[in-house]
Amino acid sequence: MSDAEEEVMANEYREAAQYDGMDDLDRVPSMGSGGDIQAQLAAAATPLEFQATLETKFASYDNYCNLFHFILNSDGPVDIDAPNSSWAWDVIDEFIYQFNSFCGYRQKVAFKHENPEEIQLLRENPNTWGCYSVLNVLYSLIQRSQISEQLNAVKRGEDAKQYAGEYGSRPLYQMLGYFSVIGLLRVHCLLGDFSLALKTLDDIELNKKSMFPRVMAAQFTTYYYVGFSYMMMRRYADAIRMFSHILVYVSRTKNFQKNAQYDSITKKNDQMYALIMICVAFHPTRLDDTIHTALREKYGEQFNRLQRGGPENLPLFEELFRSACPKFINPTPPDFDNPEINVDPVEHYLGIFMDEVKNTMMSPTVKSYLKLYSTMDLKKLAGFLEVEPEKLRCWLLVNKQRNRQLRWSEGGLLEGDVAHSSDLDYAMEGDLIHVSEAKVGRKLVDWYLRNLARTY
Structure with a gap:
């Protein structure tokens, strides 16, 4: 995804949330001594207790803001060595998990409407664990690390280090950027934008060895x-x-x-x-x-x-x-x-x-009938299924269209070649249904006919 596309997307989320993104990260002071930094790094990868109070959830959000502000906005790359790639994944995974859990908790509080103190606290802090701030962190880590450029270089067979830049050459930024791509897939899916979720992985080749262990x-x-x-x-x-x-x-x-x-x-x-x-x-x-x-x-x-x-x-x-x-x-x-x-x-x-x-629950039954014939009358099939002929006609047309699906083989996950998804095809001519590729054995046909006779 290009920088221009990322900026357009960020603006859309900013407008939707009416929120100024990075200002929230700026409201927390920079991290202090080396010991504090290491403690913050360890805390970011540690799961929050399931029964954590609302105040604890707020404090955890502030801690993440503090950490990411330090990593993203310091004068030059921070001099921290991540313990391993699993640590970087744990940080991104826990960050998104707490965002997801907080949104679910807030929704539950609103539905029950039983705790006025919590409702007031949530009302006064609408941007805590806000959708835009979470997306902003993930996109910022991707941009800082130039991980998209590095992944594209790998796909072209080039040296990724040539495109890493000052930040992307550091393992900390590489790993956080890489796992932020997967984090975006997850967040967009949680938000119900399944096309955008798949598009976020355009730079990652599935089924192939990744950049990191x-x-x-x-x-x-x-x-x-x-x-x-x-x-x-x-x-x-x-x-x-x-x-x-x-x-x-x-x-x-x-x-x-x-x-x-x-x-x-x-x-x-x-x-x-x-x-x-x-x-x-x-x-x-x-x-x-x-x-x-x-x-x-x-x-x-x-x-x-x-x-x-x-x-x-x-x-x-x-x-x-x-x-x-x-x-x-x-x-x-x-x-x-x-x-x-x-x-x-x-x-x-x-x-x-x-x-x-x-819309699809009739499909197995309809296929069981169509497999018996090369040509079948629409009204006869409608009689078997006990539905109106015109309703069945509409269903057959919709089902035929849905049997044509994209199948991914290479390139972006949204790409693919159109293929027929069923071993059975049919065409309609007036009230006649012409069936093709209906391959069933003689014993199966006899079994169907016996059961049809018994039923009808």
């Missing part, structure tokens, strides 16, 4: 949010590919990854199994044997129910989405005076997802 939690987070963004954009084949890649990797390395980092990604591991099961229900495909076996062990009959579709399985789709989706956030503070008008972002995106489920 592999940090398992960072890799895991990247594939989770890329896969989820693809799923919400209805690019199910790409989502399945992303989830499969990291899940297979984890299954092959878990025996020697028994450490604190591995423990922290266990929940995301389970979430991705739920998401890949949803994607396979929308886009049936053959999975890696390791993943298929794990799905059977974890979900059993639920896996079959999702693939059968039907209105009776809508609650299951909803349950899985709630458990596996990110904790979405609103970009602006809630309305404390009118709590009833606040929108729960998780419920909002759940509604969008469930609309897609309802």
Whole structure:
């Protein structure tokens, strides 16, 4: 992303939040002695207690402002050696986690409207853990480190050091800049801008060796949010590919990854199994044997129910989405005076997802009928499904269009080639449905015919 594009984006967020970004970092004094600096570095990578008070959350935000102000606005690069790449990831990861948690907590306080002291404190500090200030930190770290230029140089086969500059040549800035790119992917996904989330990774080549030693939690987070963004954009084949890649990797390395980092990604591991099961229900495909076996062990009959579709399985789709989706956030503070008008972002995106489920829940049944014929009358199929012919016609046309999906192979993650996502294709001529590539065995046809006769 160019500097001009970053500035345009920053201005848009500044206008939306009516907030002056870096001034918030300037309000905290610079860091003092070396001991204070090291203590601040350690604190930035340390998870905040789950039951931390609101005052503690405010203090943590001030500490991050202090740290990032020192790193970004000192006279020249700061002379600090980061312990390792895992430390840099822990700082960015915890920074975004606390931002996400604070927004969720603030939303909950607004909904309940039971604690006037906290409401007043939140009302007086609308910019604490503000969306723009968090984005501003991430974009500033990327710009300072010139990590985009370095990554592009690597892709061209050039020496990245030629483009690193004074700041980017320091490991501290390199690592913070690199992980800020992944942080942007995460934040934009949490805000519901799935296209922009994928675009932030234009400079990072997935499935290839990264600039720095592999940090398992960072890799895991990247594939989770890329896969989820693809799923919400209805690019199910790409989502399945992303989830499969990291899940297979984890299954092959878990025996020697028994450490604190591995423990922290266990929940995301389970979430991705739920998401890949949803994607396979929308886009049936053959999975890696390791993943298929794990799905059977974890979900059993639920896996079959999702693939059968039907209105009776809508609650299951909803349950899985709630458990596996990110904790979405609103970009602006809630309305404390009118709590009833606040929108729960998780419920909002759940509604969008469930609309897609309802639009596709007929697909397995319709395909089971169409696979039996090379030509079928629309009214006859409508009779089997007990729906109005014109309603079925609309569904068939929409479904045919949605079967044409982009599939990523190289370049930016938003790019791709149009491909048919189903093994079944059809065309409509008046009331006739012409089916192609309907390949089923004789035994399967006999089974379908017996069940049709028994049902109808």
